[in-house]
Amino acid sequence: MSFVNYYTKEINCKIVYFGPGLGGKTTNVKYIYQQTSDDQKNKMVALDTDNERTLFFDFLPLHLGEIRGFKTRFHLYTVPGQSFYEASRKLILRGVDGIVFVADSQVDKMEENLASLKNMEEILLEQGYDSQKVPTVFQFNKSDLPNIASVQDLNAKLNKFDRPFFQACAVSGQGVFETLKMVSKLVLLNVRGNLG
Amino acid sequence: MEEVKEYFHDHFADLIEDYPNLGLNFLARDGHILHSENAIPKSEMGALYAGLWEASQQLLSDEETVLSFANSQNGFYLLALDTKAQFLLGASFKNEINPAKLKFDLLKLVRKFQSEFDFSEILTPHRDDFLFDKISDSEMDLIFKGMDH
Numbered sequence: 001m002s003f004v005n006y007y008t009k010e011i012n013c014k015i016v017y018f019g020p021g022l023g024g025k026t027t028n029v030k031y032i033y034q035q036t037s038d039d040q041k042n043k044m045v046a047l048d049t050d051n052e053r054t055l056f057f058d059f060l061p062l063h064l065g066e067i068r069g070f071k072t073r074f075h076l077y078t079v080p081g082q083s084f085y086e087a088s089r090k091l092i093l094r095g096v097d098g099i100v101f102v103a104d105s106q107v108d109k110m111e112e113n114l115a116s117l118k119n120m121e122e123i124l125l126e127q128g129y130d131s132q133k134v135p136t137v138f139q140f141n142k143s144d145l146p147n148i149a150s151v152q153d154l155n156a157k158l159n160k161f162d163r164p165f166f167q168a169c170a171v172s173g174q175g176v177f178e179t180l181k182m183v184s185k186l187v188l189l190n191v192r193g194n195l196g
Numbered sequence: 197m198e199e200v201k202e203y204f205h206d207h208f209a210d211l212i213e214d215y216p217n218l219g220l221n222f223l224a225r226d227g228h229i230l231h232s233e234n235a236i237p238k239s240e241m242g243a244l245y246a247g248l249w250e251a252s253q254q255l256l257s258d259e260e261t262v263l264s265f266a267n268s269q270n271g272f273y274l275l276a277l278d279t280k281a282q283f284l285l286g287a288s289f290k291n292e293i294n295p296a297k298l299k300f301d302l303l304k305l306v307r308k309f310q311s312e313f314d315f316s317e318i319l320t321p322h323r324d325d326f327l328f329d330k331i332s333d334s335e336m337d338l339i340f341k342g343m344d345h
Contacts (some may be wrong), residue, residue, distance in 0.1 A: 007198050012228050045240045061239035065339040091250035096224030191327045
C-alpha cells in the first residue's frame with residue numbers, strides 16, 4: 001500500500017503491470033526507463049529467463065515531480081504473464097496501489113486476455129481487495145498489428161467497469177506515458193494519508 | 197515515522213560499530229524501504245528483498261524463517277521484525293571474518309527489537325481521509341515534467 005511520509009513530504013506508490021504473456025508489459029516499463037532521465041529513475045531490475053521472458057518480475061523505481069509539496073515515488077512492477085507463474089503474480093500484487101492491465105489487441109488473443117483478467121480478479125479477491133476499487137487502467141496494446149479487435153469489442157469484453165483505457169503500441173511508445181499518467185493520477189487520488 | 201527511525205538507529209548502532217561492513221535496510225513487506233543504516237537506501241534492494249521473502253514463504257511456510265544467502269565472507273540475511281512479518285530487516289555484509297557470529301548477534305538484537313518495539317506506531321493509520329480530492333491536468337503535467345514523451 002502507498003506510504004505517505006509527512007516529515008520528508010514523500011508519497012510512495014506501487015503500480016503493477018498485469019496481463020497475458022507476451023502482451024507487452026515489460027516493453028512498457030522498458031520504454032519508460034529509456035525515456036526517463038537519470039535523475040528520475042534508479043536501476044531497472046529485470047528477473048527474466050535467457051530468452052527475456054519475465055521469470056519473477058521487472059522493477060523500475062521512478063522519482064517524479066512534486067504535487068502540492070509532496071515528492072512522488074512510483075514503483076513499477078510487471079508480473080510474469082505465463083500461466084504457470086501464478087505464485088509469482090500473487091506475490092507481486094501484494095500491496096498494489098494501481099494496476100495497468102496490458103491486453104493484447106489481436107483478435108486471437110482475446111481468450112488469453114480474459115483468462116489473465118480473471119486470474120487478476122481472483123488474486124485480488126484472495127488478497128482481500130475489492131477489484132472494483134483498485135485504481136485500474138486498461139491498455140489495448142499492439143494496436144499497430146493487423147487483425148486486431150475493435151476498441152468497442154475490447155472494452156465490451158474486458159473493461160466491464162468502464163475504466164480509463166488507451167490504445168497503445170508499446171514498442172514505439174504510443175500510449176505508454178498516457179497510460180502511466182492516468183494510472184498515476186488514479187493512484188494519487190486514492191492515497192490516504194496514513195503515515196505521519 | 198521519525199521516532200521509528202531514531203529508535204531503529206539507536207537499537208542497531210552498536211552492531212554497526214562492531215561490524216562496519218554491515219548494511220541494514222528496514223523495509224515494509226511490499227518492498228518500500230523505510231530506513232537504512234550504513235547502507236544507501238536503494239529501492240531495487242527493497243523490491244528484491246521483498247520478492248525473496250515472499251518466494252521463500254511460499255516454499256517454506258514458517259513464521260520463524262530467517263532467509264540467508266552467503267559464502268564465507270559476503271552475503272545477506274533477511275529477518276522478520278514483527279510476528280506477522282509485515283516489516284523486514286535486510287542485512288547485507290561484505291568481507292566479514294565471522295559471518296556466523298554476526299548472524300547470532302543480529303538475531304539477538306532482532307528478538308529484542310521484536311519484544312520491545314511497538315509496531316502499532318506504524319501499523320495504525322494516522323489519517324483515514326484521502327490526501328487529494330482533485331488533481332488537475334496541469335498538476336499531473338508537473339509530476340511528469342522532464343519525461344520525454
